[in-house]
Amino acid sequence: MKKFSLLALFSLAAAFSFNAQAADRVGDFFLIDDEGKGHQLSKYAFNKAVVIVSQQNGCTDNQQNIARYKQLRTNFDHRGVSFVMLNASDEDSREDIIAEEAVWNYDLPIMDDDSQLVAESLGIEKAGQVVVVDPERMSVLYRGPMPAQWARAPLGEVLEAILADGADSRDMETVNVDMETAEGCAVEFPARDAHLADVPDYETEVAPILIERCTGCHVEGGIGPFAMNSHMMIQGWSPMIKEVIMTNRMPPMQVDPTVKTWVNSGNFPIEERQTLIHWINAGSPRN
Structure with missing residues (x-):
């Protein structure tokens, strides 16, 4: 693996099942969020990375990780990383998404992927998955869970790698980390x-x-x-x-x-x- 600390990543193998492959590519897309604001991936190119959290109403993984999402954002949003959520459920309407946000206060824009086409392109298979994208190269660098100790997990390693001085995502691979489907988090396509x-x-x-x-x-x-x-x-x-x-x-x-x-x-x-x-x-x- 390039631009990563191999020793650090392999030391995580006992706790996380992951693999790396040539970086997946994703095309540009445009979605509207729960507040009616538009988000186009290419317009985030001024940032080093975009963290996309797959969300679905009733997903226990999302609900239990709210504090961790906010902590991750606090640690990285001032360093050139943007954070959004993406709802690709074929059962959640825009009104449903707005109601869920009002109750749980994710405090992140929730993009409404009503056609599910963006989730498909990102390789999202369930709610609770976190996807890290380089918006300039349109490459997926991480796909996996929101770990409790993200700083010592592949998610933290990937974010630090892309933010490192002289980092070039062309030298990076997609890190895929296995994760279970929590209650209410299965997404059908x-x-x-x-x-x-x-x-x-x-x-x-x-x-x-x-x-x-x-x-x-x-x-x-x-x-x-x-x-x-x-x-x-x-x-x-x-x-x-x-x-x-x-x-x-x-x-x-x-x-x-x-x-x-x-x-x-x-x-x-x-x-x-x-x-x-x-x-x-x-x-x-x-x-």
Whole structure:
């Protein structure tokens, strides 16, 4: 492992089961939090790291670790680390998230990942997981629990490593630490699992969404920068299509539905976003 104290990490092996691998990459994304404020990962690039805590209403792991989250933030937020939570539960509405915060006072922004697509990209599988991301390199450096003694655990080691003088996350790996699923912390991903088992069909599922949501502009002579006039064209542009969907840049004129809606808004239904992104993740197949 590079940029880490191997002796320090291996001395933790008896208490923590972890492994390191080439750093996972994550794409940019945009989410709205419980106060209606927007968060885009790339806009955190002025920081050395972003700590993302997976949250779900009723998760005992979240509730029992509130003091530790706040202590971790106190120790690192003045050193160039930002802290947010992410709720990817398909059962928790924005109103539910707001109510949970009012009771438990996490005192962290709780991003509402209603499509679950950001949690999927971060490799989150349960509430209570902590993910450390380098927002400039878009790399995941830690994925695991919030330990009681974080300073002597891989989480603390990773944060200190990225903040060290001369540190470069290109020399760092993703540290994955095993953790159990606490009561109320299991997160189900029904759309992901369904699309992994049966990839969305281009002709009957994907193309109709593109025709309805995109081809008003993306046609020959239209204001879109390319025409969605063939599968080959769409497949070639699929990385860009994924990026603009994940950052809410497209379709244009999207409005937070908890604030205001109107008939011609560009809001992208959750099911359609999931279908398109999962199809792209599968390689944008023709059949």
